[in-house]
Amino acid sequence: MSPKTLISAALSGLLCMAITTPVAARGNVEAGREKAKVCQACHGVDGNGIGDGQYPNLAGQYEDYLLRALQAYKSGERNNAIMTGFVATLETQDMADLAAYFAAQQGPLSDLRHLK
């Protein structure tokens, strides 16, 4: 193989990686607001769980934590009958939007965004 062929083979390999490597979906708060309507019955309108601590507060939680939790329910790594049912209908982008929405709500939980 000539050096030129080698370089072009290496470059096309890199290109393939760039195309097939999944890009982390960016969550959209406004899209998440719509999608969150089905979650409100338990997690509250603004992500502060209803009842006396029966349902976790999602408001103000780290976005990547929320996304990770949803992915874990989806993969079965985290098992909860209720949440497994809810994530079954969610696509990757839905989970990212929901995580962005709940992270942007106010509640007793807080992350360190205010320091940035």
Ligand code: HEC
């Ligand atoms: C019928 C009630 C109910 C509904 C509706 C519901 N959830 Fe949940 N959710 C729960 C319960 C109960 C838990 C705690 C489960 C556990 O212990 O893993 C939970 C846990 C979670 C967690 C993990 C919280 C943490 O602190 O680890 C996330 C994230 C979450 N729900 C998001 C959602 C989203 C997004 C929706 C809407 C698509 C939704 N939930 C709808 C009851 C509900």
